Amino acid sequence: MMKSSEVLSLKQVSKSFPATLRGGQPIHILQQVDLSLSDSTSVAITGRSGSGKSTLLQISAGLLSCDSGQVIFENRELSTLDDVRLSMLRCRRMGFIFQSSLLLDDFNALENVQIPAMIAGCSEKEAQKRALNLLQTVGLADRLYHTSDQLSGGERQRVAIARALVNEPAVIFADEPTGSLDERNAQLVEDLLLNLVAERKVALMLITHNNVFAARCDFVYHLHNRNLEVDA
Amino acid sequence: MKGSLLHLMVLRKLGYRGSRAAKKRILFNILLISLVVASLVFAQIFVVSMSRGIADKYALLGNGHLQIHEHTGLELGPIEGLLDTQLVAQSHALIYSPEANKMVRLKGVGPEYFNEMRLEQLSMGTPEAGQATNLPQILISTALAEELGVTVNDRVALMLVSQNSIRPQLCVIHNLYDSGYQELDANLVFCDYELVHRLFGGKEETYYELLVEQSRMQSIKGDLQMQGYSVTSWDEENYSVATNLNTSRQAVLGVMVVVAILCGYFISELSRELVEDDKHKIAMLTLLGARRVFIRKVYFSTVMLVTLVSILAGTMAGMLLASNLGPLLSYIADKSIPSLSYYLLDFSISIPASDILSIILVLLFVSMISVQWSLRRVKVIEPLSCTHFD
Numbered sequence: 001m002m003k004s005s006e007v008l009s010l011k012q013v014s015k016s017f018p019a020t021l022r023g024g025q026p027i028h029i030l031q032q033v034d035l036s037l038s039d040s041t042s043v044a045i046t047g048r049s050g051s052g053k054s055t056l057l058q059i060s061a062g063l064l065s066c067d068s069g070q071v072i073f074e075n076r077e078l079s080t081l082d083d084v085r086l087s088m089l090r091c092r093r094m095g096f097i098f099q100s101s102l103l104l105d106d107f108n109a110l111e112n113v114q115i116p117a118m119i120a121g122c123s124e125k126e127a128q129k130r131a132l133n134l135l136q137t138v139g140l141a142d143r144l145y146h147t148s149d150q151l152s153g154g155e156r157q158r159v160a161i162a163r164a165l166v167n168e169p170a171v172i173f174a175d176e177p178t179g180s181l182d183e184r185n186a187q188l189v190e191d192l193l194l195n196l197v198a199e200r201k202v203a204l205m206l207i208t209h210n211n212v213f214a215a216r217c218d219f220v221y222h223l224h225n226r227n228l229e230v231d232a
Numbered sequence: 233m234k235g236s237l238l239h240l241m242v243l244r245k246l247g248y249r250g251s252r253a254a255k256k257r258i259l260f261n262i263l264l265i266s267l268v269v270a271s272l273v274f275a276q277i278f279v280v281s282m283s284r285g286i287a288d289k290y291a292l293l294g295n296g297h298l299q300i301h302e303h304t305g306l307e308l309g310p311i312e313g314l315l316d317t318q319l320v321a322q323s324h325a326l327i328y329s330p331e332a333n334k335m336v337r338l339k340g341v342g343p344e345y346f347n348e349m350r351l352e353q354l355s356m357g358t359p360e361a362g363q364a365t366n367l368p369q370i371l372i373s374t375a376l377a378e379e380l381g382v383t384v385n386d387r388v389a390l391m392l393v394s395q396n397s398i399r400p401q402l403c404v405i406h407n408l409y410d411s412g413y414q415e416l417d418a419n420l421v422f423c424d425y426e427l428v429h430r431l432f433g434g435k436e437e438t439y440y441e442l443l444v445e446q447s448r449m450q451s452i453k454g455d456l457q458m459q460g461y462s463v464t465s466w467d468e469e470n471y472s473v474a475t476n477l478n479t480s481r482q483a484v485l486g487v488m489v490v491v492a493i494l495c496g497y498f499i500s501e502l503s504r505e506l507v508e509d510d511k512h513k514i515a516m517l518t519l520l521g522a523r524r525v526f527i528r529k530v531y532f533s534t535v536m537l538v539t540l541v542s543i544l545a546g547t548m549a550g551m552l553l554a555s556n557l558g559p560l561l562s563y564i565a566d567k568s569i570p571s572l573s574y575y576l577l578d579f580s581i582s583i584p585a586s587d588i589l590s591i592i593l594v595l596l597f598v599s600m601i602s603v604q605w606s607l608r609r610v611k612v613i614e615p616l617s618c619t620h621f622d
Binding site for chain 2: 054058063064083084087088089091092096098102104105106107111115116118119120123163
């Protein structure tokens with residue numbers, strides 16, 4: 001039975017991609033992977049490129065289905081949820097940060113952050129208030145009305161962090177959030193992300209190649225041979 | 233909340249505070265759809281106005297809106313919608329000039345015949361003073377005068393054909409008229425009622441021409457028939473002309489509707505293009521938790537707003553263009569282009585509201601269906617696909 005503080009639990013999750021995708025044998029990516037993520041904890045997953053880290057994150061967030069096993073998010077098994085419920089869950093209880101910020105380029109920073117809140121059902125005023133507050137927290141109070149192309153890579157990533165937090169999610173899924181940033185900006189984003197998840201008691205699932213960044217998380221796992229190993 | 237989000241997204245899709253490319257695309261599509269709608273509206277107004285113009289020529293100069301086939305002594309009580317009643321005598325004759333001859337319809341009318349309504353349908357020169365003569369005077373069209381090679385004050389012969397004899401009658405051309413529609417003008421000759429009566433000695437056809445308000449034509453006809461009169465309407469008297477006009481109008485409307493359907497289909501291309509270009513954004517929105525129904529609503533609202541604005545602009549432009557057609561038609565008419573000689577180039581513009589409404593509704597309906605159909609591709613955009621660009 002899931003502990004009360006656990007928000008995400010993966011049990012015996014396996015995933016392979018059909019042979020037709022790359023020819024030859026089916027590609028087994030994950031095999032009977034177990035993982036648990038509790039409130040206010042951060043978990044880093046490392047591993048070499050192509051080892052299945054992103055696949056693991058996508059399965060954990062319900063973006064990809066697994067071949068076998070269970071993904072339980074806040075006592076709900078994701079495979080039993082329909083598209084509408086999954087959308088609602090993603091909107092209200094999950095936050096996403098990717099290597100590139102994936103901002104909506106028609107909208108400015110403030111709107112990019114307020115849109116998920118409006119999707120979740122907030123009034124425009126309330127969404128704007130939350131977005132403003134978060135953008136101030138990430139140090140972008142003077143960049144509210146700048147669009148994606150008017151922001152630097154680091155600033156875009158900070159907007160993405162604010163956007164991920166706007167609906168006060170239970171878990172933030174971050175896939176290489178500093179992968180495309182220079183050292184100084186990467187450090188800034190790392191600090192900001194880790195501080196905010198700690199402050200707001202949000203769980204973090206971080207995929208990274210950066211061992212230093214990973215080491216700052218509460219738990220570090222290494223994905224090797226289709227399974228997770230606790231990193232020494 | 234969802235309403236304000238929809239509003240925000242649609243505004244941005246329409247290019248409000250959006251990229252220059254988005255604005256350009258929307259403006260280009262508005263221009264293109266407006267152009268098609270303007271052409272459709274203009275063409276429909278033109279064809280319907282011309283048809284009505286031709287019908288008016290036939291009704292006002294040819295046979296009247298209604299004819300009561302009574303010889304003389306008709307006494308009608310007050311009838312609402314009845315504008316004018318004239319006793320007319322008509323027959324056929326061959327008209328001869330030194331250069332040519334032609335079979336014409338000789339129409340004998342009284343001095344009150346050319347009232348304001350009829351004069352509006354034709355242009356007439358001021359009669360020139362010629363040699364004093366006792367010869368009967370006739371009024372022929374400029375088209376017929378050209379064909380016969382004659383002009384005002386020239387003499388022509390009318391060959392009156394009866395069962396037993398053929399006899400000529402010399403006449404003088406008093407004036408020339410031009411209704412603008414050669415098909416009618418080419419064989420219609422006016423003269424005095426008494427002259428026809430005298431020349432044909434009672435063998436001519438005599439009837440009453442009634443001008444009535446168009447909207448009351450059928451009811452007046454019915455009332456008169458109830459009173460025992462033999463009544464026909466102008467379209468029964470000119471059956472082939474009326475049928476041709478009606479068929480042409482229906483055919484043109486059909487073509488316009490087909491073009492509207494094609495235009496409606498084209499509008500779905502805009503939504504297809506928008507979705508194709510925004511695949512990444514749509515994936516992002518679904519990743520953020522937006523429901524596909526909502527995303528479809530954003531694109532549907534955007535495209536339908538573009539369509540509505542274009543239809544409005546196109547309809548206004550078409551109507552404006554058609555309303556200012558008069559000077560252009562007069563210019564073309566003045567040029568006397570031979571290939572246009574059998575087209576009516578002088579008619580007043582009337583807006584066929586029901587036809588235009590039909591075209592617009594078809595366009596709207598088809599575009600709604602086709603846009604919904606094209607937006608089904610939103611369904612297949614997976615949230616994960618936004619990370620493929622990562």
